[in-house]
Amino acid sequence: MTCAELLIRLLRDTYGVDTVFGIPGVHTVELYRGLDGGEAGGIRHITPRHEQGAGFMADGYARATGQPGVCFIITGPGMTNIATAMGQALADSIPMLVISSVNRRDTLGRGQGRLHELPSQQQLTAGLSRFSYTLATPDGLPDALARAFAVFEGARPGPVHIEIPIDLFNAPVAKPARWQRSTMAKPAPDPAALETAMEWLSAANRPLVLLGGGCVSAPDAARTLVEALDAPTVTTINAKGLLGRDHPLDLGANVSLPPVRKLAKEADVILAIGTELGETDYDVVFDDGFELTGRLIRVDIDAEQLARNQYAELALVADAGLTLQALAARCAELPRQRDGEARVTAAWQALEMEADPAFAPYVPLFEVLRESLPDAILVGDSCATTYAANHLVSQPAPRRFFNASTGYGTLGYGLPAAMGASLGRSDLPVVALVGDGGIMFTLSELACAVEETLPVVVVLWHNQGYEEIRRFMDGAGVPRLGVDIQAPDFQMLAAGFGCMSKRIKTPEELASVLRNRPLTGPILVEIDAFAWSEAVQPETHNSPDSH
Structure with missing residues (x-):
């Protein structure tokens, strides 16, 4: 078979x-020769x-x-175009094969001015991926893919880039000796370190648990642990x-706010x-006010990460779910309770989000x-x-809430990422939360x-420009420039x-629109932000000029 055919067979x-x-591009047409799979069945191709x-x-x-x-990308401009998405995935440790x-x-x-030529695609993507690899011979393909999936399954995941020279796509290659993949066992925690951690936690009077996106594979164990510890628990944005939903020990992703910081x-x-x-999880107010004074036990699959941001008295290199x-x-x-639920209840009461003008307009939206x-x-x-959902929303299960406000913080993510979620979980409704500024990046x-008849509900909050940046400019005493942008007629565009x-x-x-939404295609729901705010809290309604 050819190298391109082998790639499809290995992936499938x-x-x-x-x-x-x-x-598809002129450099990648050979990848599409066997993509439909014939009688054996193929791989679904989505064309953004x-x-x-x-x-x-x-x-x-x-x-x-x-x-x-998994993405198939053409040489040159295809790589520079996907670079932002790779950066977001790298920041949030998301497995992506490019x-x-x-x-x-x-x-x-050689700089000969060839079609789509870059001096080095590998150098371009090296800082955006766990590794970037150039295939030198067709028989090296199985090993390259094995390395990629080893990263996805046994290490800190993120994007992996494998580039194939166009003269290799049609190169003949022998079938691999075996088609089976390795069974990858994740790194387990050290038993002695676990015993030390349990000694500290058992003796604690005021324990606190911080759960991040690395924990999403073990929700049952997470609940068992925090309930046994009776410990207030922060679930970050990617761990929501x-x-x-509404667990009595869950403080949500509110650790940047004073009651939870206390x-x-x-x-x-x-x-x-x-x-x-x-x-972006612990200091979204950017004041360096997140402070830990107790003994910190950290668990991460990446040893280097254990040395960043906070000093850990005990650090375990291990898979979060296994730990x-x-x-x-x-x-x-x-042996004893620690008033965890009472402390969490008091913190939520002190937050008073429903009465906070910064959150109040969004409370009915998420209700x-x-x-x-x-x-x-x-x-x-x-x-x-x-931004409001990060603080207000509680979800019934992991992998039901994610966004681009963490880490890399790109614009344009919401709509296409929601489409990917809908393709992967067609059994669940999917809602994209977007603004009139960011949606223009990927409208x-x-x-x-x-085309794919994806029933995504696109909730477009129209506040006439880049509202977040307007507030920062106003707060810094900087004249508003570039933020009061003209929006198109979204109804006409849709x-x-x-x-x-x-x-x-x-x-x-x-509520009426959601009851009558289509189930065989998307719907764009444009919310007039200022009319909405007037309707839900007329006494504190703000116009664009009052921010």
Whole structure:
């Protein structure tokens, strides 16, 4: 078989890949020769309208399913276009396999002005991936893919880039000696370190647990552990839903707010599992006010991460899920209670989010979404509704809430990532939370959503520009420039794509739209932010000029 045919067979038969995202180009046509699979069945191909959209779709697919998102990308501009999506996936440790073409081996690095030529695609992607590899011979392909999936399954995941010179696609290659993949066992925690951790936690008077996105594979163990410890628990943005909806020990992703920071500072033992302890989870107010004074136990699959951001008195290099299971098995019957639920209740009462003008307009929005679509996956762009959802929303299970406001913090993520989630979890409704600024980065992907009949609900919060940056400019005394941008007629644009759309102003209208939403295609729900705020809290209504 050819190298290109071998690639498809390995992805499908060895690694169970059922979907790829990509835009065919003259350099990648051979990848499509065997993609339909013939009688054996093929791999579903989704055609976004931009390679950045392909990367975001693969990201959303991976977060919703737990399986790597796979992209086929052309040489040169395809790689520069997908770079932003790779950066977001790298920041959040999302498994993404980017297979690209590259110019012929005898022309690499020679600067001859070849089609799509870059001095070095590998150098371009090296800082955006766990590793970037150039295939030198066709028989090296099985090993390259094995390395990629070893990273996805046994190490800290993230994007992996494999580039194949175009003269190798048709090169003959022998079938591999075996099609089976290795069984990858994740690194387990050290038993002695576990015993030390349990001694500290058992003796703690005011324990605190910090659970990050690395924990999403073990929700049952997470609940068992925090309940046995009776410990207030922070679930970061990527861990939302880990304890279930409205768990009495769950503080949500609110550790940047004063009442939760007070709990953190008072904790005598802190257990942090699968979390970077990074700024966009613990200091979104950017004042360096997150402080831990107790003994810190950290668990991460990446040893280097254990040395970043916070000093850990005890650091375990291990898989977060396995560690949760091991700790849960050791703490089934701890001898005393620590008033964890009462402390969490007091913190929520002190937060008073429903009365806070910064959150109050969004409370009815998420109440309607919760009542109308209780099992929905919520996927957010960097926008006002997402920032509020990070603090307000509680989900029934992990992998039901993710967005681009953490880590890399790109714009344009929400719509295509929601489409990827819908492709991966067609059994669940999916809602994209976007703003009128960010959606313009990837609005063209509505065409793909219509083409694939994806029933994504696109909730567009229209506040006439870049509201978050307006506030920062005003706070810094900087004149508003570049933030009061002109928006298009979104209703007309949606109609042009063949997408149903509605413009609404009240929670009641939103509930009606959700009851009557299409199930065989997307709908764009445009919310007039200022009319909505007037409807839900008229006494504190703000116009664009009053921020």
